[in-house]
Amino acid sequence: MALRLLVASRNAKKLAELRRVLDAEGIVGIEPVGLDEVPEFPEEPEDGATFGENALIKARSGARATGLACLADDSGLTVDALNGMPGVLSARWVGSHGDDAANNALLLGQLTDVPDDRRGAAFVSACALVWPGGAPGPGFTSGPDGAEIVTEGRWPGSVLRAPRGEGGFGYDPLFLPEGSDRAAAELTAAEKDAASHRGRALRALAPALRVLAEQA
Ligand SMILES: O=P(O)(O)OP(=O)(O)OP(=O)(O)OC[C@H]1O[C@@H](n2cnc3c(O)ncnc32)[C@H](O)[C@@H]1O
Numbered sequence: 001m002a003l004r005l006l007v008a009s010r011n012a013k014k015l016a017e018l019r020r021v022l023d024a025e026g027i028v029g030i031e032p033v034g035l036d037e038v039p040e041f042p043e044e045p046e047d048g049a050t051f052g053e054n055a056l057i058k059a060r061s062g063a064r065a066t067g068l069a070c071l072a073d074d075s076g077l078t079v080d081a082l083n084g085m086p087g088v089l090s091a092r093w094v095g096s097h098g099d100d101a102a103n104n105a106l107l108l109g110q111l112t113d114v115p116d117d118r119r120g121a122a123f124v125s126a127c128a129l130v131w132p133g134g135a136p137g138p139g140f141t142s143g144p145d146g147a148e149i150v151t152e153g154r155w156p157g158s159v160l161r162a163p164r165g166e167g168g169f170g171y172d173p174l175f176l177p178e179g180s181d182r183a184a185a186e187l188t189a190a191e192k193d194a195a196s197h198r199g200r201a202l203r204a205l206a207p208a209l210r211v212l213a214e215q216a
């Protein structure tokens with residue numbers, strides 16, 4: 001029987017990306033389930049100082065509430081000219097949560113006077129996997145809600161001067177990946193997954209997911 005893995009995100013587009021990369025990795029014996037398929041549980045504030053801390057907050061609370069192995073991503077855009085911000089505040093840069101258009105407009109405004117050679121930025125994703133009852137073993141350490149592992153992926157690039165493209169979500173229309181002549185929002189889903197911070201973090205987690213699938 002396949003092991004049920006809770007993929008804990010309230011962001012539908014992020015969730016779709018996580019599911020897509022999991023699918024592409026072809027890990028046999030894991031069945032991803034969404035938050036809408038488990039009984040509701042209270043959300044904990046994402047108040048960590050780093051992406052890794054926040055990813056663990058989400059994955060630990062999902063695992064604790066459901067008893068299922070739980071995967072969570074915490075991610076954002078770090079902009080050099082803003083000393084790494086919006087960073088962990090990316091989803092709520094305007095103050096309220098999850099308004100992509102307003103976040104993008106604010107970021108563009110903040111960078112109006114920043115010249116092209118200082119518009120460097122990177123997307124960062126931390127993916128955390130928490131396994132209740134799991135043994136610390138290859139890659140896993142012991143945490144309060146089970147064995148756990150955190151991986152990180154980075155996608156370097158720069159911030160454009162105007163939005164481009166309709167794909168992806170969040171800051172994708174403003175992000176020009178290094179070596180690309182198209183914005184992240186102009187890439188196909190497969191192109192984004194191959195290069196993105198989330199794709200990289202999740203692929204780094206694949207060996208641990210295979211261990212989990214085998215021992216279930
Ligand atoms: O916490 P969950 O429920 O997973 O959903 P969320 O949208 O709140 O996710 P985060 O707390 O990790 O915040 C991530 C924000 O960073 C931005 N972001 C992350 N990954 C991105 C990507 O691939 N493309 C564009 N923007 C991204 C976007 O604004 C997200 O809302």
Ligand SMILES: [Mg+2]
Nearest residue numbers: 010046074091
């Ligand atoms: Mg969030």
